[in-house]
Amino acid sequence: MARPLLLPGAVTGIGSLPHRDVEHAIAFALAATPALPAVPSLPQRDPREGMIAQALAGHDGFRDVAAFLVARGDGPVKVQLTGPVTLAVALGDTSRARTIVRGNTRSLQAVLAGRPVVCFLDEPSFAGLEPSEAGALVGDALAAVAEFATTGVHCCGRTDWQTIVAAGPDVLSIPVELAAAVPQRVLDQHVDAGGWVAWGAVPTDRVVAAGDLELLWRALADQLARDDRLASRSLVTPACGLATHTIEQAETVYALARALGERIAAK
Numbered sequence: 001m002a003r004p005l006l007l008p009g010a011v012t013g014i015g016s017l018p019h020r021d022v023e024h025a026i027a028f029a030l031a032a033t034p035a036l037p038a039v040p041s042l043p044q045r046d047p048r049e050g051m052i053a054q055a056l057a058g059h060d061g062f063r064d065v066a067a068f069l070v071a072r073g074d075g076p077v078k079v080q081l082t083g084p085v086t087l088a089v090a091l092g093d094t095s096r097a098r099t100i101v102r103g104n105t106r107s108l109q110a111v112l113a114g115r116p117v118v119c120f121l122d123e124p125s126f127a128g129l130e131p132s133e134a135g136a137l138v139g140d141a142l143a144a145v146a147e148f149a150t151t152g153v154h155c156c157g158r159t160d161w162q163t164i165v166a167a168g169p170d171v172l173s174i175p176v177e178l179a180a181a182v183p184q185r186v187l188d189q190h191v192d193a194g195g196w197v198a199w200g201a202v203p204t205d206r207v208v209a210a211g212d213l214e215l216l217w218r219a220l221a222d223q224l225a226r227d228d229r230l231a232s233r234s235l236v237t238p239a240c241g242l243a244t245h246t247i248e249q250a251e252t253v254y255a256l257a258r259a260l261g262e263r264i265a266a267k
Contacts, residue, residue, distance in 0.1 A: 007265070009263070012033050012235055015040070017040040025040050041054060041241070055081070077112075079112070081141075082122055083101070083141065084097050084098055085125060098137060101144075102144060117148065152173050172190055175200035191230065197233060201239075202254075204242055213256055231267040236264065
């Protein structure tokens with residue numbers, strides 16, 4: 001397996017885009033996140049590309065990944081899988097969720113065919129299960145993903161970061177506006193192990209504008225100041241997916257993310 005080289009300040013995507021056309025979405029992702037392009041889901045085009053529906057679709061849920069890879073050439077890409085905890089909470093069935101995620105992991109690995117890849121488990125509902133059960137589910141899924149990818153866990157809600165860090169992801173994907181809830185000892189544990197942080201530095205729960213850059217940078221810089229090593233171990237992302245936004249707003253979000261990433265790279 002070729003592991004992608006993570007670059008300080010590199011921008012990548014989280015989940016969905018608002019596009020309805022696959023080719024336009026691919027072109028947007030390649031332009032918006034050139035260092036680590038993220039394969040987007042497009043639920044506005046097809047509701048089967050929503051998080052839970054896509055997970056249940058299995059291999060068919062990755063039908064656009066191959067087209068994205070062809071457009072990307074042989075460079076690294078970032079992908080995501082609906083995490084087992086979030087799927088278990090949605091289905092009310094932990095065993096079924098584990099089986100589905102294992103199958104989806106195998107299918108995604110086959111589609112990627114040895115490409116350098118970063119794969120995040122998307123876990124917005126991580127707090128919905130008891131910590132030991134949630135940690136075991138995510139740890140099992142991360143071990144399978146680690147066979148072919150640099151691993152990450154994305155959670156855009158308040159959660160038990162200690163349990164997530166203990167599961168061993170290479171990258172924590174944390175919205176900046178929630179990052180203060182990550183205890184310093186937990187962040188130190190992750191960084192001590194060589195971990196990276198993908199900062200959700202541009203909000204997606206409201207409209208943002210180019211003039212918000214300085215405010216967003218101050219919030220991000222406050223988090224980077226928590227550990228001198230973080231500037232060299234940080235990626236930048238939107239806080240969450242952008243399916244409910246306009247394409248114009250998505251362009252603004254990613255322009256802000258790239259500007260923030262450039263400041264990290266310059267540190």
